[in-house]
Amino acid sequence: MSRRTGLGPLGRRTRLAALAAVVAATVIALAGCTGIPDTGSVHSQPASSAPDDIDVILLPPGPVPDANQTQILNGFLQAAASPQNDYAVARSFLSKGFDKQWDPNAGVLIDAGQLSFTTVSDTAMSVSVTPQAEVDASGEYVENDSTAAVTIPFQFTQEDGQWRINMANPGIILEQLRFNQVFASHSLYFFDPSYTYLVPDVRWFPKDETTSTRVVKALLAGPTAWLGQGAVVTAFPDGTETTAVVVDSGTASVPLSSQVLSQPTQALQRMQAQLDATLSSVTSVAAVAVTVDQNPVAIPAGATPDFAPRVDSRALVDQAGAFGYLTSNALVPIPSVSDKVQALAPLSVTSSARVLAVGTAEGVYVVQTGDNAPVLIDSRAGLLPPTLDPSGFVWTVPAGAPSAVQAYGSDGTVHPVAVNWDGGTGIVSMDVSRDGTRVLALTVNDGMPRLVVAAVIRDANGAPERLGDPVTLASGPGTPLDATWVDASNIASLTVTAGGDDRVIVQEIGGMSSPLAVPTNGATLAGSNDVTGLWLLTSAGELQQQRGSGWQTTAKSVAFLATQT
Structure with missing residues (x-):
């Protein structure tokens, strides 16, 4: 993710300078400008038998006798890549007393690779860093949208x-x-507020012997700020703490404070579900056991929440006057639905297991299975393709009025949704996540694309009430065309440059962004269940998926590509 301060270049530079004041580093350039050495005295070894999530252990040396300041900085830099034993090697480059004060876990600046240093005095040096991303103390990863350098001081x-x-x-x-x-x-x-879905909140932690402990402590500390505005909840009571998580023979023993003992069985089952899902990413963990005061807590098996909602992997399309799922041999219509959709002369469709929202020249219709006739719910001009949430609400917004978001309940009630797009003057696409907790929107700010995600805040009855503060994600340059959810954690966006070059960018929310192969004449995107299943429709009606370094056409004469939720 990336963030903007709204303060202009000077404000951005000031913010990064402030960040530098809370992020440590060291770097050395033997010829005035260099990157972190990839060879030399930093060694690695396989760690297949190591605890937690360690794949490779870096083995940097400590300070050598009579090293000068440049060598000390260089050694400190290399040692900062070894978190083992609480960065013990890096601390050996620090003076007595300060070696215990220095906090390596306060954050990470991820440098673009061109680092330079300056000798300030006989006992001081500074390092110029160009951060391309940062990780804060809670493990949140944020991509920077500035190329301004940051100067970091050191004293000896x-x-x-x-x-x-x-x-x-x-x-x-x-x-x-x-x-x-x-x-x-x-x-x-x-959890989402209904305790139906488990919602991912991606964080980044060092690969060392404390990974499981760091992960559980972060879970107990609560969600990241933008999700914590009310979109998600936790089953753990306030004040729940842990000490050290121990992994033995594949079982993670999670010691929790005594607050959990006063919780009902259902709450304990939900805590177990959160721990199971969260620790599943630690390669050494196959099972999770909860203890209090070294005594096991018996938690009976409960309902399994959905933490990776899936859709039909087949593309849902309108082709040659028919609507349905596309297979290798034919188009498979949806019984009691496809004919009703086609009768509306559809321009777009968003489908769920409960209802379909159909965009037409007249407005947005709701189509259900059975004998129910389609119902026109929004006839405003210039509406975007509608989106659906798992509670059955149909969301609509006009392209030229991005603040006029409305959600329509199954009872016909219209719920205005308060939004803040940070100055967005237009909107190109809007999609609710499959768990109903987040909205992805591709907006236009001063003629430039801005891709954002925001938390969905609902009232006591589960109706959408407002969106939280938007968080900016990575997108390509040029004119925005479309964006979509790839899965529960990843999104994709499509833009076209002034020169006519398409760009498809995939980003993990809370993680890194990366470009996919460059398509030609891309028009719309639709997610499936992973990046390899992402669908792209061209302006010529060709349906494509990325295969290797290019996009392969799987069908032609497709009028539109539907979104599945």
Whole structure:
């Protein structure tokens, strides 16, 4: 994810400078400008028998006798890529006393790779860093949208004739390559307010012997700020704490404070479900056991919440005057639905197991199975293709009035949804996540595309009431065309540059973004169940999926591609 301050270049530079004041680093350029060494004295070894989530253990050396300040900085930099034993090797480059004060867990600046240093005085140096992303103390990953450099100071002192660092800001700096080796993403899972779905909240933690403990502590601390506005809830009572999670023979023993003992069985089952789903990303964990005061807590098996809602992997399309699921041999209509959809002269369709929302020239209709006739629910001009949530609400918004979002209940009640698009003047697409807790919107700000995700806040009856503060995601340059949910954690966006080049960007919410193969004449996207299942429809009516380094056409003469929720 990326963030904008709204303060312009000066405000952005100031914010990054402030960030540098809470993120530590070190870097050295032997020829004035270099990156973190990938070879040399930093070694690695397989860690198949290591605890938790460690794939590779980096083995940097400590300070050598009579090292100068440059060598001390270089060694500290390399050692910051080794979180084992609470960054013990990195601390060996620090002065006595300061080695215990320095907090490497305060955050990470992920550098673009061009680092430079300046000698400020006999006992001070500074490092210029170009951060492309950052991870805060809670593990939240945020991509930066600025290329401004940040200057980070270091001070040195001599102890017994040896140089040591006696001032460095909290946190560490890593190049992207090192970050990928040292850190891994883990989804913390929280419930939607109905306790039907488990919703992922992606965080990043070091791969070391404390991974399971870090993950559980972050889960108990609660969701990230934008989700914590009311979109998700936790089963753990306030104040629940843990100490050290121990993994033995595949079982993670999670010690919890005594508050959990006063909770009813259903609450305990929900806690177990959150722990099971959250720790499933730790490779060494196959089972989770809860303890209080070293005594096992017996939790009977409960209902399994859905933490990866899936849809039909077949494309749902309108082709040659028929509507249905596309197979390799034919179009398979939906009984008692397809004919009603076609009778409306549809321009777009969003489907769920309960209802279909059909966009037409007249407005948005609701279509159900059985004998019920289609119902026109919104006749406003310029409506985007509608979207659905799992509670059966149909969401609509006009392209030219992005703040005029409405949700229509199954009883016909219209619920205006308060939104804040941070100055968006137009909107190109809007899609509710399959768990109903988040909205993905591709908006237009001052003629530029802005892809955002926002939390869905509902009233006591489950009706959408407002959206939380939007969080900016990565998207390609140029004119925005479409965006879609790929799965519970990933989204995709489609843009076209002024030169006519299409861009499809996939991003994990709370994680990294990456481009897919470049399509030609892309028009719309629709998610399936993973990135390989993503569908793209061209303006020429060709339905495509990415295969290798290109997009392969699977069908032609497709009028539109429906969204499944």
